Amino acid sequence: xxxxxxxxxxxxxxxxxxxxxxxxxxxxxxxxxxxxxERFVPMVNAAGSPTFYEFDSTELLALYKxxxxxxxxxxxxxxxxxATEAYPSRTDIGLANEPGAHYxxxxxxxxxxxxGPVEFRSFRIVDGEVTEEEVAVVDALPAxxxx
Amino acid sequence: xxxxxxxPTILRTYTDGEKAVTGExxxxxxxxxxxxxxxxxxxxxxxxxxxxxxxxxxxxYVNDEDVRFTGGLETALSDGDQVVVLPAVAGGATxxx
Numbered sequence: 001x002x003x004x005x006x007x008x009x010x011x012x013x014x015x016x017x018x019x020x021x022x023x024x025x026x027x028x029x030x031x032x033x034x035x036x037x038e039r040f041v042p043m044v045n046a047a048g049s050p051t052f053y054e055f056d057s058t059e060l061l062a063l064y065k066x067x068x069x070x071x072x073x074x075x076x077x078x079x080x081x082x083a084t085e086a087y088p089s090r091t092d093i094g095l096a097n098e099p100g101a102h103y104x105x106x107x108x109x110x111x112x113x114x115x116g117p118v119e120f121r122s123f124r125i126v127d128g129e130v131t132e133e134e135v136a137v138v139d140a141l142p143a144x145x146x147x
Numbered sequence: 148x149x150x151x152x153x154x155p156t157i158l159r160t161y162t163d164g165e166k167a168v169t170g171e172x173x174x175x176x177x178x179x180x181x182x183x184x185x186x187x188x189x190x191x192x193x194x195x196x197x198x199x200x201x202x203x204x205x206x207x208y209v210n211d212e213d214v215r216f217t218g219g220l221e222t223a224l225s226d227g228d229q230v231v232v233l234p235a236v237a238g239g240a241t242x243x244x
Contacts, residue, residue: 025236052237053239061233088238089239092239097155097156097157097234
């Protein structure tokens with residue numbers, strides 16, 4: 001299950017609407033091993049395409065170096081589909097390289113850049129196998145337990 | 148001649164879970180050959196084709212520079228260089244690729 005704060009959920013949806021009809025992409029980082037999506041990081045889609053997304057390679061390195069310095073990992077990797085359902089494509093599955101991440105897909109096919117319901121779904125993608133999981137949107141993430 | 152290589156999560160099955168390993172080589176191609184000797188199977192995840200080239204969706208950086216801009220597999224290495232391997236974060240609705 002993915003547990004995500006309402007504010008982060010809304011930020012992902014807003015990003016997807018803003019970039020429609022191109023695909024939007026980004027991550028939500030969190031402290032390593034906690035499975036807590038805490039830090040929303042929208043990224044530029046270097047492909048600038050309605051059917052493909054890719055983080056710019058220089059920005060990708062900067063992002064990971066920042067996460068390593070903060071002992072974080074990508075808890076959520078999100079992107080939008082703008083004309084099709086919020087389900088991983090064969091391309092998404094083939095290029096999914098973070099087995100520990102929640103892959104969030106948002107579809108803006110119904111309302112595009114406008115207000116209105118969007119599909120927001122989360123998946124695990126490990127070794128080419130897709131497993132959908134429940135999404136729990138909460139007002140705030142529960143307080144962190146100290147290890 | 149020691150070069151530190153930062154290994155992404157997805158490739159740590161080849162490095163016994165290690166986040167960083169050490170290799171040798173005066174070029175990226177030589178370093179990858181050395182890594183393959185120490186961690187069999189890793190090379191195929193990094194390069195493809197004949198002649199060999201870096202896989203399209205694998206990024207390799209030497210001292211923070213993407214090697215696509217510095218000569219690819221021919222990129223020269225020297226002692227103390229820092230190499231980072233990161234899979235692209237990419238995908239999309241198209242199934243054409």
